[in-house]
Amino acid sequence: MQDDNTLYGRWRETRLVGGHPALDFLNSVSDRVARAEAVDRLGSLADLADWARSAGLAVSPSLAAQVAKTTDKGDSVVTRARALREAAHASLTARVSGQSPPPNALALISDVAAQGMASGSLHWSQPNDTASLTLEKPDPTGLLGLIAWQILDALFRLPGERLRICPRCGWLFVDSTRGGRRRWCQMRTCGNREKAQRHRQAKSPASAQTKGT
């Protein structure tokens, strides 16, 4: 049970706002606009395992904890996870602007998905009408595969006209509001920062001068 608390603590709900696990995976970089100040929250295999569990992927807490301990290949798995994430970012941002995903990015995503299946650690299940994959062994290749399948799901299934990029931090999210007018990843972070910045600008003498000219 302690594992669950740890997992949940690292990826608070406020960081899982994309509306789809693939988008939350992209948003594991704290800021995609001000890259110099960005924090990459996928720093270790433990981070990756925790993220998968917290983002709702079909990984049990005990398996996630076991994956996190396979530190012998940790660095290369994290490197591959980051490459997968950037390929997904290139592909999904292309969709936002109505373009085709770059072929090399799609090739990388499908390779990782195929390696995950070939690893024998993913189990296909369809208890009802919906089918899903679950991780059945503490295998980092299977875990990356599970994420890659989520990315493919997002690429094909998410409505392009509802995909948004937060103008302040660059996070991606699905706008599921009724009117389709959600602008920020979160009002409490980027929305409020924008409001505060506008307020400061409105009060500054430079701004007043500009307005006067």
Ligand SMILES: [Zn+2]
């Ligand atoms: Zn934002």
